[in-house]
Every structure is written in C-alpha cells, then in structure tokens.
Amino acid sequence: MTDTHCHLDHMEPEEAQAALQAARHFRALLTIGTDPVRNRQALSWAEAHPRVFASVGLHPTEAHLLSPELEADLAHLAAHPRVRAIGESGLDFYWRPETRAAQYRALEFQHRLALERGLPLVLHVRSRGGEAEAELARWLLQHRPPRFVLHAFGGHPELLEAGLRLGGYFSFAGPLTYRKNQALREAARRVPLDRLLVETDAPFLPPEPHRGRRNQPAWVVYTLARLAELFGLGLEEMEALTDQNARTCFGLDQRPSGP
Ligand SMILES: [Zn+2]
Numbered sequence: 001m002t003d004t005h006c007h008l009d010h011m012e013p014e015e016a017q018a019a020l021q022a023a024r025h026f027r028a029l030l031t032i033g034t035d036p037v038r039n040r041q042a043l044s045w046a047e048a049h050p051r052v053f054a055s056v057g058l059h060p061t062e063a064h065l066l067s068p069e070l071e072a073d074l075a076h077l078a079a080h081p082r083v084r085a086i087g088e089s090g091l092d093f094y095w096r097p098e099t100r101a102a103q104y105r106a107l108e109f110q111h112r113l114a115l116e117r118g119l120p121l122v123l124h125v126r127s128r129g130g131e132a133e134a135e136l137a138r139w140l141l142q143h144r145p146p147r148f149v150l151h152a153f154g155g156h157p158e159l160l161e162a163g164l165r166l167g168g169y170f171s172f173a174g175p176l177t178y179r180k181n182q183a184l185r186e187a188a189r190r191v192p193l194d195r196l197l198v199e200t201d202a203p204f205l206p207p208e209p210h211r212g213r214r215n216q217p218a219w220v221v222y223t224l225a226r227l228a229e230l231f232g233l234g235l236e237e238m239e240a241l242t243d244q245n246a247r248t249c250f251g252l253d254q255r256p257s258g259p
Contacts, residue, residue, distance in 0.1 A: 001224065001239055002246040003029045003217040004171055005088075005122070005151050005199035008052070009041035015214070016045070019202065022218040026051060027243050028252050029217050030199075032088050032122060032151075034059035036070060039077050046082035053250065055085035055122050060092040063106035064099045071109055078117050084250040086114040087122030088151060091132040091139075104139075111145055120147035120169070120249055130156055137162035149249065152201050155187035164190065169249050171197035174207035174215065177226045185230055193231070197249065198224050198242050 003023065008016040008031040023029060031046065032055045033039030039056040046054040056077040058066060078086060089110040091103050114121040125136045133156035140148070140162045150163050152173040163170060170191045175181050188196075200207075200223070202215035207222035221235075228238035247253050 001026045001220060002198070002243050003200050003202070003220045004149070004197045004246050004250070005030060005032055005173070006202040006217050007032055007034070007038075007042075007204070008045045009033070009038045010203050011214075015203075019216040019218065020049060020052070022216060026217065028053060028246060028250075030055055030084065030246075030250060032085075033057055033077075034088060035062045035065065036073055039074070043077065043080055043082060052082075053084040053252065054080070054082050055087055056080075056083050057085075057087040057089050057110055057122065058106050059088055060090050060099075060103040060106065060124060061096045063096070063102040066102060066106045066109065074110070075113060075116075078113055078119070083117075083119070084252065085120045085122050085149070086110050086117065087149075088124045089121060090124035090151075091127070091136050092124065093127035093132040095126070097127075107139065108143075111143055114145065114147075119251075120149055121145050122149045122151050124151055125154075125156075125159065133159045140166055140168070147249065149197065151199065152205060153184075153187070155181070155184035157187075160187050160190065163195075164192075167195065169195050169197050169245065171199045172223055172227055173199050173201045174205040174211075174219075174223060176223050177208040178211075179208070185226075188227065189230055193241055194245060194248075196227065196238075196242055197245055198227060 033042040042054040137158040206215040
C-alpha cells in the first residue's frame with residue numbers, strides 16, 4: 001500500500017511515530033511540505049525512514065511568502081535525494097482569495113522547478129464555486145506540465161477533462177468514501193487505471209468510517225477499497241495497481257542515494 005499524500009509534520013512526533021508504526025506494511029509514504037519550516041520537517045521524516053519520501057513546496061495559502069530567498073531555498077531543497085515531488089502548489093480561493101496573483105507566481109515558479117528537476121508537480125485546488133478549479137484547468141492546458149498530480153481530486157468537470165487530456169495523475173482521498181459524493185465516484189470511474197493514486201492527506205480528510213477523527217496513513221485502505229469496488233477489482237489488485245502508479249509517478253524505484 002502507498003499513501004501518496006500525508007502531512008507527518010502536522011502531527012505531534014508521537015502521533016506520527018504511531019501512524020508510521022500502523023503503516024509499517026506500506027511500500028511507501030509521501031509526506032508533503034507546504035512552507036520553508038514544514039519542508040524541512042518533511043525532509044527529516046524522509047531521512048529517518050526508508051519508506052518515507054518528501055515533497056517540498058509552497059502551499060497556495062502561503063504563496064504571499066514567495067521571495068527570491070524562498071525560491072533559492074526551495075531550489076536547494078528540491079535537489080535532496082529523498083525529494084520526489086514539488087508542491088503542494090496550486091490555487092486556493094477558499095482561504096486566500098486575496099493572494100490570487102501571488103498564488104499564480106508561486107505556481108509558475110514551482111512548475112519551472114519541477115521541470116528543471118524532472119519531478120512531478122503536486123496540485124491543491126479549493127474554492128467556493130469552483131472558480132479556482134476552472135482556472136487551474138485552464139492553467140494546466142496552457143502550461144502542460146509533463147507530470148502532475150491532482151491531489152485529493154474533488155471531481156470538478158473541467159479539471160477532470162484537463163487532467164485526462166494531459167495524462168495527469170488523479171489522487172483520491174477520504175471524500176471518495178463519503179456517501180453523498182456520488183458525482184466524485186462517477187468522475188473517478190473515467191480515470192484510466194494507470195493514472196489512479198490513493199492518499200489520505202492525514203491528519204486531514206478522514207475516510208468513512210472515521211469521519212470526525214484525526215486521519216492517519218493506515219486508513220488509506222478505506223479509499224483504496226472504495227476505488228477497487230468502483231472499478232470492479234479486488235482490493236489486492238487495486239493495491240498493486242496504485243502502488244505501481246505511485247512508483248512510476250514519483251520515481252520511487254530510483255535508488256535513494258540519500259542518508
Ligand atoms: Zn495536503
């Protein structure tokens with residue numbers, strides 16, 4: 001099993017240790033950085049655990065922090081051998097509608113960095129009426145990043161079409177298991193088998209039957225089970241498939257040359 005998106009740095013150290021212990025049978029976990037301090041925390045988890053890899057980036061809600069120094073810092077961290085993705089980046093008009101211009105600058109910087117390093121770009125998107133999703137779809141079609149992940153994909157129709165057209169990866173989280181999310185499950189059904197990923201976004205977005213609790217990587221199994229059911233596959237079959245997709249997307253088979 002693989003959790004392609006969690007935030008170990010958003011857990012207390014004991015909570016993260018327990019979560020890693022509960023996920024000890026996993027093939028890999030990606031812990032995702034969101035700002036300069038958290039990027040370093042993500043990297044230290046990846047240095048300490050052979051199955052943990054890191055992504056470094058600047059979350060759209062932190063995009064106003066972008067500066068030449070921060071760009072240099074990100075470029076420096078991106079060269080670390082345990083870093084397998086750039087982000088999370090993207091557009092968030094839900095929490096930060098006022099920093100739209102900065103979010104685009106941060107997105108474009110991270111896109112260039114991902115290209116330079118040959119790494120996938122991890123994308124977050126959120127808004128009230130779907131305007132960030134529609135804008136991200138247009139941005140993708142213009143910039144055509146060669147490898148990207150729509151993290152915690154929410155099913156927005158334009159984003160689905162753009163992602164399908166460009167061969168992006170769609171990463172599904174706990175909301176896939178929520179009873180009311182039938183439209184999301186219908187969108188998921190349209191994703192080619194070799195573009196499916198699963199994640200928890202832990203400690204956020206807990207799946208059924210753990211809603212209201214703090215999420216953990218081990219619970220990715222609930223989303224995986226729902227996805228398997230959707231495609232009419234066995235759990236183990238879907239597990240092997242999404243493990244392989246994660247290895248391809250994030251280059252996890254490359255020998256970690258880091259500490
Ligand atoms: Zn996240």
